[in-house]
């Protein structure tokens with residue numbers, strides 16, 4: 001009889017971590033499929049690092065169990081776990097050459113001298129830094145040190161690769177390149193990877209799965225598209241970038257839409273959901289990029305669309321896009337990101353805003 | 366009208382006088398140690414290593430030198446062996462009474478040496494033990510431990526925990542991690558601490574006067590004793606050697622600390 005393979009290679013089960021009175025991680029379950037890249041995403045202090053360090057064995061869970069490949073590892077000491085860890089500041093050993101840094105983990109794995117050399121050189125090639133083996137870490141740039149840290153972690157063929165904000169110490173343009181490189185490398189060697197970040201763009205662009213955390217509690221998990229397009233709550237929608245929230249009272253379902261009432265009494269259409277009862281308070285969430293805006297003079301009504309009216313209060317160019325803040329008639333503000341128009345909108349221009357009901361999702365308040 | 370003496374030149378000459386007042390005696394000692402005559406006076410009549418030669422043939426001084434070297438070396442080794450694990454514990458681990466213990470180890474810096482000297486002697490009396498080399502050694506460890514602790518702890522704080530965590534995650538056991546990462550990173554501070562400790566031990570008079578016996582004398586105590594009889598030019602030579610040692614060792618230690626600070 002063949003045993004059914006557990007799809008989760010790494011499993012956190014009901015993990016709680018307390019530091020004195022601080023609850024850093026609160027009853028978290030995580031499943032990480034073999035070979036995938038999973039991001040832990042959330043603001044500073046939400047418990048990402050703590051979750052990672054518990055898997056690494058640098059912290060012990062207060063409650064709950066952690067499994068790797070079906071084996072409970074709570075009591076396995078860190079140096080017996082076979083994990084590759086990449087630290088925010090690389091933590092290359094400053095007194096050792098690059099060769100000795102990369103070879104460090106192999107020394108404790110009974111690898112012969114020839115094999116060690118071969119594997120170190122292969123790892124250096126994999127991170128595209130051959131020929132630096134005799135230098136000291138201080139003789140390399142930040143980006144190069146980052147790659148050596150990566151080489152040192154993957155040369156031991158770890159079961160899981162753990163990265164704690166590995167890109168945050170790099171400058172902006174290098175970060176983007178390094179992000180793609182990390183992504184490609186992870187795909188190439190297929191190592192199960194946990195990636196900690198507070199940068200939603202990093203998480204969305206790299207991950208197979210994103211886990212959003214707040215105050216030690218898991219808010220949502222899903223593919224980047226799921227968490228972005230179907231954010232589970234206000235926090236997630238807000239954290240993933242440029243949302244607008246409109247408070248509403250839920251009405252009833254009509255055709256393919258949910259009819260809701262804005263605070264000013266106006267009727268709006270939103271995407272249908274079975275989770276809301278008539279009369280319930282809720283919020284419409286709509287991304288700034290999904291709003292269409294034009295001068296009020298050009299207003300014409302299309303069937304089945306939502307409209308709002310207001311005045312441009314502020315705008316700023318962001319390269320190919322413009323970010324507008326529009327004050328609505330009820331004095332609330334909408335954030336709109338659109339491509340640069342042929343005739344740009346100016347401050348104090350009267351505008352109308354079109355919202356497609358398909359982009360107006362209801363979330364609980 | 367031209368001012369004859371400006372305020373600035375007054376300050377300069379005053380400073381010069383202070384320096385002369387501070388260093389002239391030391392310079393005199395060094396110079397006179399090369400004076401061939403028994404009763405030194407300036408200008409010197411010639412230059413010789415006569416008194417250094419006499420030192421070499423004075424068994425009691427050689428004995429004191431040997432005592433000082435052995436005592437200094439043992440003090441340095443033992444104080445450092447205590448300081449390293451202590452610093453590791455204080456910096457890396459949380460435990461109850463940590464601050465109190467740390468203060469206790471540093472405290473001898475603030476206690477007058479006379480008090481320390483008497484206290485240890487009374488303690489020995491209470492134990493009904495005779496004065497011995499062990500007493501000297503114990504005393505000197507107490508005297509120098511705070512300095513070694515400060516140097517090693519400061520360095521330990523500077524060694525990021527991530528280095529050790531990286532080593533552990535790569536498969537090194539805690540002991541292997543200490544041996545291949547923590548210790549090498551700490552070693553300049555350990556070395557500097559040993560040099561400081563040796564120098565302080567080698568140079569100490571006040572407390573050592575209470576602890577030394579006739580047969581267990583250190584160089585400074587010996588000099589102190591010789592001065593009571595007469596001022597022999599040998600003392601100048603001995604003093605010069607002491608000056609060289611006690612200046613060069615801390616400088617070496619400082620060099621290592623700075624060199625290391627640059628590297629990491």
Ligand SMILES: Nc1ncnc2c1ncn2[C@@H]1O[C@H](COP(=O)(O)OP(=O)(O)O)[C@@H](O)[C@H]1O
Pocket residue numbers: 019022023024042043044045046047048049050051
């Ligand atoms: N060693 C520790 N001692 C006490 N509190 C800690 C410790 N490590 C983390 N915390 C606390 O736990 C919470 C989560 O921290 P952390 O996991 O580092 O968050 P993140 O990595 O998401 O920024 C924070 O409130 C932090 O202050």
Ligand SMILES: [Mg+2]
Pocket residue numbers: 045048049050
């Ligand atoms: Mg963190």
